[in-house]
Amino acid sequence: MEKTYKIKSYSKINLGLKVLNLRPDNFHNINSIFIEVDLCDILQFVPSDSFKLKCVNKNIPLDNSNTIVQAYKILNEKFDFRKHYEIIVDKNIPVGGGMGGGSSNAAATLKALNKLNNLKLTNKILMDIALKIGSDVPFFIEGGLKFVYGRGEKIKPHMFSLIDAIYILLVFPKFSIDTSWAYKNIKKKLQYKNYSTKFPPLDSNVKWKLFENDFEDIVGSTYPEIFEIKNILYENGALYSGLSGSGSTMFGVYNDKIALKKTKQLFNHYNTLIVSPIQRK
CATH class of the missing domain: 3.30.70.890 (GHMP kinase, C-terminal domain)
Structure with a gap:
């Protein structure tokens, strides 16, 4: 029987954040240094007959506005999963706190499903998918310390x-x-x-x-x-x-x-x- 899979969904702080201009696609160009920090949510993937989402300790939306739902649906539509999971979220990152909790949850879901379903998607492909969910989501595919620009899709390592x-x-x-x-x-x-x-x-x-x-x-x-x-x-x-x-x-x-x-x-x-x-x- 397949075991429950757990993944940590880390948060970030912005060391400086410059909003440069409004783009033709109605997103904004930014410059920022993102620093991933060890405050995290825990996502558990429990084998299930269908996809479900549950949050154990906070009142967060569980509908299509949730980035976990969006990440799951994007991959499921593309790969038509044969096995599904109930995702249980232990929420520690504050909602509306500017620490990227929702973006991180989406990235963690993409990475977990990539592993659990043996999709063998590269980080570059995962980052392209992540951008469809939100501007900060690509950063959390690799995390660490990065210089982030464009709308968030351009990411460079920063020493x-x-x-x-x-x-x-x-x-x-x-x-x-x-x-x-x-x-x-x-x-x-x-x-x-x-x-x-x-x-x-x-x-x-x-x-x-x-x-x-x-x-x-x-x-x-x-x-x-x-x-x-x-x-x-x-x-x-x-x-x-x-x-x-x-x-x-x-x-x-x-x-x-x-x-x-x-x-x-x-x-x-x-x-x-x-x-x-x-x-x-």
Whole structure:
């Protein structure tokens, strides 16, 4: 009898995020550095007579709007699976937090089904399929530390020799951000072209404060508490502090574990978590 298969669906933070312009296909061109981190959902694939989706601990949609459903249907339509699975999601990545939970779930589903059905699809093919589901999904096929541009489909490895020496404090505000709302409200910022769209190199002399996320002003105008969180992180030893994606998760990058743990205690009115980057070869 086939055993239950488990896969970890990791999250990401954005070290800087520049929204450049609106494309003819109504997506936006971006520049960003994605860092995969070890906060993850767990997806279990239980052999079943038909496809089912279940979430054990959060109220998430289980219909066609769910990226897991979309990923399953795309592959099933293409390969007409003879065996099916009930997918059970243990959800830990915040919904509407800008950490790519839905995108990661879709990528994890594609990878799991590729393995379970012995489809032998290359990562390049999986990434092409992933883009049909969402702009951030291709990144999660390989994960790691990447420079991401275009609408999210152009991905290059990005070196950072000190990646194993940093720690990340996540701070989760009590509100969530709808990505479509954030992009609709960023149009005004796109009218101004007099700012840099490049990021400083990630070397031993990295200039952390040159990284910027264009969504911070958008989200902060409605939820100014993100600026309060940012200031507390900076005042307590963060090398960098910023918004992940379009929010609402805020994070601080540290190279001092003692300062990191002390800062975490200052946010006892928020949910917080210390995470580390996922390093991949």
